[in-house]
Amino acid sequence: MAEGLTLDKVEILHGDAPLVALDAHIGPGEVLSVMGPSGIGKSTLLSLVTGTLAPAFRHKGRVRLDGQDITRVAPEARRIGILFQDDLLFPHLSVGENLAFGLSRGGSRTERRARIEEGLAEIGLEGFANRDPATLSGGQKARVALMRMLLAEPRALLLDEAFSGLDAERRDQMRKLVFERAERCRLPVLMVTHDRADAEAARGRVVELGARA
Numbered sequence: 054m055a056e057g058l059t060l061d062k063v064e065i066l067h068g069d070a071p072l073v074a075l076d077a078h079i080g081p082g083e084v085l086s087v088m089g090p091s092g093i094g095k096s097t098l099l100s101l102v103t104g105t106l107a108p109a110f111r112h113k114g115r116v117r118l119d120g121q122d123i124t125r126v127a128p129e130a131r132r133i134g135i136l137f138q139d140d141l142l143f144p145h146l147s148v149g150e151n152l153a154f155g156l157s158r159g160g161s162r163t164e165r166r167a168r169i170e171e172g173l174a175e176i177g178l179e180g181f182a183n184r185d186p187a188t189l190s191g192g193q194k195a196r197v198a199l200m201r202m203l204l205a206e207p208r209a210l211l212l213d214e215a216f217s218g219l220d221a222e223r224r225d226q227m228r229k230l231v232f233e234r235a236e237r238c239r240l241p242v243l244m245v246t247h248d249r250a251d252a253e254a255a256r257g258r259v260v261e262l263g264a265r266a
């Protein structure tokens with residue numbers, strides 16, 4: 054049984070027209086970067102993996118996670134984390150409450166609070182639990198959104214232009230947080246990006262989708 058995320062001869066069709074195809078295995082702690090022109094179907098490919106493919110599309114092939122066929126598993130049961138550019142925090146909740154939303158179930162109130170504090174420390178935002186998200190910078194919001202995703206203990210990470218909205222320094226910081234965590238927790242990462250520097254920072258394989266046969 055192959056550990057990691059497998060897109061087994063995946064093809065997505067828009068109506069009857071082929072849109073995008075990918076056949077790839079991403080091992081634990083590995084990053085696969087997917088590049089290609091706008092509209093080629095990169096985000097649609099990620100939606101197949103999360104289980105949220107829009108009705109306009111059909112697919113062939115299978116998605117497997119740690120050897121388990123998850124193609125027909127409900128999205129919320131897949132435990133796949135996805136991070137977008139400009140991921141929105143809930144504006145009516147504090148930073149800590151936003152993180153609590155990601156927290157997987159179980160544990161006492163004290164344990165849950167401790168996990169939130171640890172998460173905040175990991176992203177360099179100690180003491181921010183009671184802050185209103187509106188008072189955070191763009192980079193700080195991005196890090197909270199990342200931690201909210203990680204606290205849900207995903208088994209694989211998907212990144213959809215996750216670093217695009219950030220300035221160079223924040224981008225480096227976010228990349229480091231994501232790739233180090235993925236390596237440490239042996240999470241497979243499927244990253245959609247138009248920025249070759251993202252792919253270089255990931256030090257993994259790169260697939261160019263424009264070059265479909």
Ligand SMILES: Nc1ncnc2c1ncn2[C@@H]1O[C@H](COP(=O)(O)OP(=O)(O)OP(=O)(O)O)[C@@H](O)[C@H]1O
Binds near residue numbers: 090096098107
């Ligand atoms: N929900 C939807 N229903 C119908 N068509 C859609 C839907 N979402 C996207 N499309 C179309 O499917 C194609 C692929 O879109 P997708 O967002 O996957 O491309 P992309 O490669 O991620 O592009 P970009 O780099 O611009 O984000 C486009 O032609 C788009 O207009």
